[in-house]
Amino acid sequence: MKIKLLLLCTFACTTLFFGQSKLEIEAQTFFWGENDTFKNAVDIPEKWENESAVIIYKNENYDFHKFGKRVEYKSSIRKRIKLLDQASVTEFSTFTYQKRFNSSKGVYVYNPSNVIVGIKIIKPDGTETIIDIEKEAVEVDGETKVAMANLEIGDIIDYFYYSVEPFKSIEAFGFNPVEQTLSEEYPIMDYKLYFETENDFFINFNSYNGAPELKEIPTEKNNMRRYELTEKDIDKHKYERWFYPLVELPCYKFQVYFARSGRFENDAKAFLPEKEEIIKKTVSKEEILDFYKRYTAYGDLGSMERFVKENDFASEREKIIAVYYFARHHFLTQYVEGIIVGEANILASPFITTRTVPYLFSNEKSFIRHFMAFLYESDYDYDVIVGKKRYDGSLNDLLLERNTKVIIKVNTEIPVYLEAFKIHSDANQFHHLLEGTDVYKLSASRKRLDQIATGKLPQSTYKENESLKDITITLNDDISGFTYQGINKYKGYEKADHQYDKLIFKDYVDEDYQKYGTEPFMDKIRNKKTREKTRKELAALVEKLREKQSESLKKNIEAELDITEVSDYTYTIKETGRYGFDTYFTYDENFTVSDALIKKAGPNYILEVGKLIGGQVDLSDEERKRTENVHMNYPRSYNYNITLNIPEGYSVSGLDKLNKSVDNKTGAFISTASMSGNQLIITSTKQYKNNYEDHADWPLMMAFLDEAFQFTNEKILLKKN
Known part of the structure; x- marks a missing residue:
């Protein structure tokens, strides 16, 4: 068994050592310095004495700042955990993390010491030992492993991960969303989530299922904003089969979006609040319509129109289904061999060799727009369906644009559902986690989507699957x-x-x-x-x-x-x-x-x-x-x-x-x-x-x-x- 350090933003980290660099001193001071109010916390409540382990303190931090064209994002987490039985001692005997870092937000400013990992062991007699990561770390299958030697029942592990991501960007972008429950497999005595942002950083944040609200903290500067969420005595929850934590447990969801000007705000791939100082908590039906108006009908329909002209169909429904499968081949599978030949280095430039210009749909939006164009030109009645997967909660709780799934419903006598195709996807099929869910139905009185209503997607049966x-x-x-x-x-x-x-x-x-x-x-x-x-x-x-x-x-x-x-x-x-x-x-x-x-x-x-x-x-x-x-x-x-x-x-x-x-x-x-x-x-x-x-x-x-x-x-x- 081992503990894995879960990185907070899907960016994995580089190996760092305990030395005396400026960033290392900053990280140690931030968590273990004079202002550490938990440095002497060792006792746990009587009600949790029979637990395997108890998290005395958990602290997560997210800081977003800009310096001219340079943007800096800091994220960190600290946990102070008391081990109460041999199972937890075994669980925490190895600390594992990865040694990679990348950014897709802009031009990343390389810094080999942009992440600090710190681990400290506190014995029952108060003796503290800081692990020398440079000395103890070993590389195994692309992961860095640090052995926790001589761990015993009653020990406290106090560790942190501290990351600084500097990069240059003049464009707007969204940081990776975070969706997390408050509870873990061990009970938590004291929990704190902390935010710091400034102008041009927009926040979508909400708490669900009884989780505490995010509260604003007064600051000394008008352009600086701080927020925190705190909670005490969080019972453990073991995640089991057939369970959706974000539906059942107290949790929070958030995303921070960076946009330097009004033009970028209007083009943002997010449901932004009206102003930077407003925390957006909900998304209205009108906002959904306003956002997806961007999905205008567009596409070269020549191949699809020729296919329709050259074939006969028993019904309009059959025609739609046939066009879908033809398009799957025309825009995807006919290029698969060429892609594989290139990836296998059989041909250096397969599509130059064959004088072919591949036309693949790059994302869900391009698929939707292309089929909107076909359906509009062919005079079909259709809806653009916007929904969210069942594990992420109800439609009323929609907050993050990245959580939406968009498909098309063609209103033939028996409706046909079309989802952006993959190699083996079928017409009249959509993601199984959308089945039976409430959705928004967007329709067009002319070429643009301008009407919205709510509806529900159908549910398959056990006989069909x-x-x-x-x-x-x-x-x-x-x-x-x-x-x-x-x-x-x-x-x-x-x-x-x-x-x-x-x-x-x-x-x-x-x-x-x-x-x-x-x-x-x-x-x-x-x-x-x-x-x-x-x-x-x-x-x-x-x-x-x-x-x-x-x-x-x-x-x-x-x-x-x-x-x-x-x-x-x-x-x-x-x-x-x-x-x-x-x-x-x-x-x-x-x-x-x-x-x-x-x-x-x-x-x-x-x-x-x-x-x-x-x-x-x-x-x-x-x-x-x-x-x-x-x-x-x-x-x-x-x-x-x-x-x-x-x-x-x-x-x-x-x-x-x-x-x-x-x-x-x-x-x-x-x-x-x-x-x-x-x-x-x-x-x-x-x-x-x-x-x-x-x-x-x-x-x-x-x-x-x-x-x-x-x-x-x-x-x-x-x-x-």
Whole structure:
């Protein structure tokens, strides 16, 4: 176990040493100097004496200042933690941080000592030791690790991270947002969040779910502003599965935006307050409309219009869906081979070689604007939908523009939803964390968005998001192992991860070329010698990718079935499932297994058939005490059809244990087992019926989860006749 230093702004840090540089002295003085009111704090409340550790003091600081064209951003955190048992001693025995720093805000002013890390150990007798990081730090896999030698129960670790980011910028930009709960896995006695800004720095900040408000502190200068948020006695919270902390726990969210003039303020990619001295806490419906008016219809529609002209469609809805998939190829997948050839250094300048000018949508906005233009020119009624993901709270709590997700709804007889496409994204699909959420609907009376209303996105069902496996098991002659033949099918939200894992670029690029009659990248290379050389090297790359992928899939199946090793593993893609949310991605896999799931018992054999449905949720005693609501990605079902060929001369005993049924409003686990000739037929279905359950219904969820887990422990007996 180890403690990882979580950097506060997504910028990782460079290695720093305790020396006597100006910045090091500044950092140590700031946290451990004469004004440190917590330097003698060692006692903890009686109510927390049985905790593993207690955070005596946690302090976060954010300072934003400008000096002409130069901007300086300081961020820091300090924690003073008392270790109360061996588990926490082990947890904190290694301090880990990364050694990188970068900035995307402007021209970064390089300073190899821009980050200071300090660690101090206080023994129960009051003895203090400052860790010599330069001496103790070691590099392991790109991380810097500092060993905490001789830690003991009762010790206090007092550490800080202090970062200064200087850079030059004349443009406007937003600093990375921070969204954080007050609670951690250990209770906190005293917490303080501190801000300091000045003119040209705009703040969006709000507290949620009962967290304290940010309070302004008087300053000596009119252009200087200070704020703080304080809290005491924060109970711990352990983050568990199916839990959204920002929805359930006291938290705060903020972003600071820098804009030197009114022009930059108007173009800012943020919902800015009217003035620098105002803390923006909410975003109104009118502000949403005003911001997204910038999404004007724009795009070269020639290719899409030709595609429509050259094809016939059964309905307007079918046309929209077909155009989406064509555009996915035209603006994305037709360039994939060229990009890979370049990245693999097979061709130095692939698109110059093929005399191609790639046109890819650079972001969500460019996709939305292009399809707005197509829909406007084709006289379709549509809405631009603005929403936020469920883990980030309700739409009424929207504060940060970066938390929005924008999609298009085409109002055909059955609506079609279009999201900025990725390699395997589908028409009529949007991010699963938007399902069932409240959203803003923006529409245009003419070409520009000028109307806004609220609405709700639809919710998929567990039947639409399916994992289906047809498995045939044939025992070998001496019953020491078996062959496995599996047909794996996934649809809805269940298939995307499998497509990315199991398809390489060759699988879908060639499919798209054939579907749309596009000239393949390779054929665009006019020089024959260059073309053949590129073709050969690309084929070698494909072969390596398939070998690597096969090995990865082999390890996945070993982990899924809890088998040490499988042999003769093969897989074959049958259907890519890339042209419809409700179409299956299908692949076959075959392998052999020895000395696994089978145990000899005299003349008979015990088969662990329950493991064939893969690992299931095994709830701990602590998880069974759940008091939080249950938040999941989407409703889903996992279905198995298993055929076990029984060797001649044997019969099956123990089928009754394979017949299970728990079915309630939260979900289900149902399994059946029966004999058909010399075949044992097992079917099972596990269903998560909703994406959210109230904590009061947790016992209902536990019922079907426990039944599924128990199934994995079930066995049958092959009895010698």
